[in-house]
Amino acid sequence: MCHDNARGGLNVTLLEKADNVGSVWRRHYDRLHLHTDRKHSGLPGMGMPRSYPLYPSREQLIEYLESYAARFDIRPVFNSTVSCIRRDGSQWRAETARGSINAPVMVVATGIADAPYRPSWPGSEIYQGLVVHSSEYRNPAPYAGKRVLVVGFGNSGGEIALDLATAGVDVALAVRGPVQILPRDLLGFPILAWAILYRRLPARLVDVINAPILRLAIGPIEKLGLRRAAKGPRQMVEEDGRVPLIDVGTLDKIRDGSIRICGGIDRLTPDGVVLADAECKKFDAIILATGFRPDLRQLIADVEGVFDRHGMPLVTGQATQAPGLYFCGQITSPTGQLREIAIEARRIAGLAKGYPGK
Ligand SMILES: Cc1cc2nc3c(=O)[nH]c(=O)nc-3n(C[C@H](O)[C@H](O)[C@H](O)COP(=O)(O)OP(=O)(O)OC[C@H]3O[C@@H](n4cnc5c(N)ncnc54)[C@H](O)[C@@H]3O)c2cc1C
Secondary structure, eight states, X not given: OEEEETTTTEEEEOBOSSSSTTHHHHHXXXXXXXXXXGGGSXXXXXXXOTTSOSSOBHHHHHHXXXXXXXXXXXXXBOSOOEEEEXXXXXXXXXXXXXXXXXXXXXXXXXOSXXXXXXXXXXXXXXXXXXXXXXXXXXXXXXXXXXXXXXXXXXXXXXXXXXXXXXXXXXXXXXXXXXXXXXXXXXXXXXXXXHHHHTTTSOHHHHHHXXXXXXXXXXXXXXXXXXXXXXSOHHHHHHHHOOOOEEESSHHHHHHTTSXXXXXXXXXXXXXXXXXXXXXXXXXXXXXXXXXXXXXXXXXXXXXXXXXXXXXXXXXXXXXXXXXXXXXXXXXXXXXXXXXXXXXXXHHHHHHHHXXXXX
C-alpha cells in the first residue's frame, strides 16, 4: 500500500502479496471465531464494533479489517510479494517481481501463516490416505464417512477435531506430549482479561496462583487420556512459544467419546498409523494441526544479531540490532496476538517518526 498517513505524518507504502485485505483470515477454517475477546482484539484507533459478539467470527474479523482499511484510507499495493529485504546504503530495499522500493524504515509484519509445519514420519511415502495441513482445512464436508486423525493438540487441532466430531465424522486426536488447557471464560470474564490482569507478574507465579482454579474449571484430564504439562500455561507461551488449548467444546466431545485421544505417531502404514505404543490404527485422512514455523532469514538477507536459531526475530515491536528494521507481532504473546500487534504497531509508528531520514 502506498499512502500518506495523515495521523502519523509518515509516508507509508504497504506491500501485500495477496489481492485483498485480511487474506489469511479468508483462508482459515469456516467455523473459526476469535479465541480472544472483541475488546482486546482491535487495532489502534478503531475498536471492533460493539454490535459484534464477544468472540467475533472469522467473517466479522475480515469485515472489520476491510472497514479499518477504508476508515484510515489504507491502500495496500496488492499482488506485491516481497522476495528479499536487504540493506541499501542508509536505507532498506524490498524487492518484488514488479521492482524494488527503498525506505529508511522497514517493518516486517508477514505473520506466520505462510510457513505451515508439516512433520513427516517413516512411512510417509507409502501412506495412501489424504494428508492436509490445518491451514488447508475448511469444513467437515470432504471428510464425511472417513476415519480422520488430527495431529496436534493446539487450538487449530482442538477446534478442527471438534468441527469434525460435531458433524458426526469418526475422529481421533493424536497427542504426543503433556498439554495445558484453558477455559475461554473464567468466572464470567474472558481468559485473556485474566492474562492481561496478571501480565506484570512473573510467569511462574501467575501459573502457581491460577493452577487451583484452572484445575477446577477444566476438571481431571488424566481420565481422558491426556497428561497435564508440568509447565503452567503462561510459562509455556513465554518459554516455548506454545499457546495452550483454549477450550471451545473440544473437551466435552472427548468426554463423550466423539473425539478419541491417542498417543503420538511412530510411523505411517499404507492405510493408517502405528502409534508410539505400537498400536496400529486405520485412517483415511490425516490433518496436520502442527503449527507454523516461519524462518525470516529466507526473506531478510545479510543482517546480524536479529534472529534466533530458528530464524524468528529476537524482538518484535521494538528496535532491533539492525537500525530501521522492525518486526510487528512476530513473537507469540501470552496476552493475545492481535492485542500485542496493536501495541507494537503504535510503538513502531512512534519509533519510525523519530527515525532519522524517514
Ligand atoms: C487459526 C488461527 C486462529 C487465530 N486466532 C487468533 C485469535 O483468536 N486472537 C488473536 O489475537 N490471534 C489469533 N491468531 C493469531 C493471528 O495470526 C494473528 O493475531 C493475526 O492474524 C496476525 O496478523 P498479522 O498481520 O501479523 O499476520 P497475517 O494475518 O498472517 O497477515 C500477514 C500478511 O502478510 C502478507 N505477506 C506474507 N509474506 C509476504 C511477503 N513476502 N510479501 C508480501 N506480503 C506478504 C500475507 O499475505 C498476509 O496478508 C490466530 C491464528 C491462526 C492461525
